[in-house]
Amino acid sequence: MVSSGTPREITISDGTTGNRVMITYPSSNNIRVNYRVNSVNVFDRTFNTTVTDYNKIALKWKLNDFSFYVNGTEISKSTSGSVFPPNTLNTLNFDSANGGFPFFGKTKCLAVWKEALTDEALTELTTI
Numbered sequence: 807m808v809s810s811g812t813p814r815e816i817t818i819s820d821g822t823t824g825n826r827v828m829i830t831y832p833s834s835n836n837i838r839v840n841y842r843v844n845s846v847n848v849f850d851r852t853f854n855t856t857v858t859d860y861n862k863i864a865l866k867w868k869l870n871d872f873s874f875y876v877n878g879t880e881i882s883k884s885t886s887g888s889v890f891p892p893n894t895l896n897t898l899n900f901d902s903a904n905g906g907f908p909f910f911g912k913t914k915c916l917a918v919w920k921e922a923l924t925d926e927a928l929t930e931l932t933t934i
C-alpha cells in the first residue's frame with residue numbers, strides 16, 4: 807500500500823488540519839492514528855504492522871477516554887484528553903484534510919459512530 811514512503815491518510819475533520827481525526831500509513835510498516843483539537847495532538851499513536859496485509863483499525867474518543875485497536879487488539883489507550891465541541895467533524899477526506907497525502911489503498915468499510923463504542927464492541931468489530 808505504501809511503497810513510495812509517502813504518507814497516505816484518511817481524515818474526518820472540520821475541513822482543516824487543526825481539528826481532525828486521522829488514520830495514516832506514514833511508512834511502509836506503520837499505522838498511525840492522530841486525534842487533534844485546535845492544532846494540539848491529544849492522542850497520537852503508531853503501530854508497526856505489514857500495511858499490505860488486511861488490517862481492521864478503530865479509534866475511540868470521548869472525554870478522557872481514547873483507544874486505538876488493530877485486528878482485535880487494543881494497541882494503546884489514554885485516560886485524559888479534550889474532545890471537539892458537538893458537530894465539529896463534518897468532512898470525510900481520503901487525504902490529510904487539506905488535499906495533501908492522498909490515500910492510496912483498498913478499503914472494505916469505513917464507519918463513524920456518534921457515540922463511543924465499548925471496548926468489547928471495538929475488539930469484536932476489529933477482529934479478523
